[in-house]
Amino acid sequence: MEKTAAAKHSADYRARQKAEKQKLGVEILKVAVPVGINRHLQKLMKAHGFKNKQELYQTVVLSLVGAEPDEAKRMLTLPPSGFVVTEKLARQLKELGMADPDPDADADEE
Numbered sequence: 001m002e003k004t005a006a007a008k009h010s011a012d013y014r015a016r017q018k019a020e021k022q023k024l025g026v027e028i029l030k031v032a033v034p035v036g037i038n039r040h041l042q043k044l045m046k047a048h049g050f051k052n053k054q055e056l057y058q059t060v061v062l063s064l065v066g067a068e069p070d071e072a073k074r075m076l077t078l079p080p081s082g083f084v085v086t087e088k089l090a091r092q093l094k095e096l097g098m099a100d101p102d103p104d105a106d107a108d109e110e
Contacts, residue, residue: 029057 003011021027033041041053050056064072085093 031057 041056044050045053045056048056050059064075067075
């Protein structure tokens with residue numbers, strides 16, 4: 001089956017693009033991120049004037065590579081969540097964990 005002119009043109013275009021990327025040493029990196037992280041990326045881009053995510057990613061990676069080891073470790077360490085288990089909460093958790101399950105309750109019934 002013969003390719004249409006449009007299909008040949010598209011195939012030629014993709015081949016030229018691939019050759020150009022190989023010549024420049026460019027690789028495609030696909031990153032899947034949760035929606036919440038993507039929102040933070042958008043805010044970060046806007047706040048610092050980045051036009052696209054590629055520019056942001058490259059800047060962050062180069063900043064990490066150029067940082068002192070201690071500084072890079074600090075940047076890559078997530079801050080604590082701020083969740084604290086109080087004595088009251090610990091008692092409640094212990095009580096709930098120690099509670100005997102109801103032997104008459106059937107897990108399948110509603």
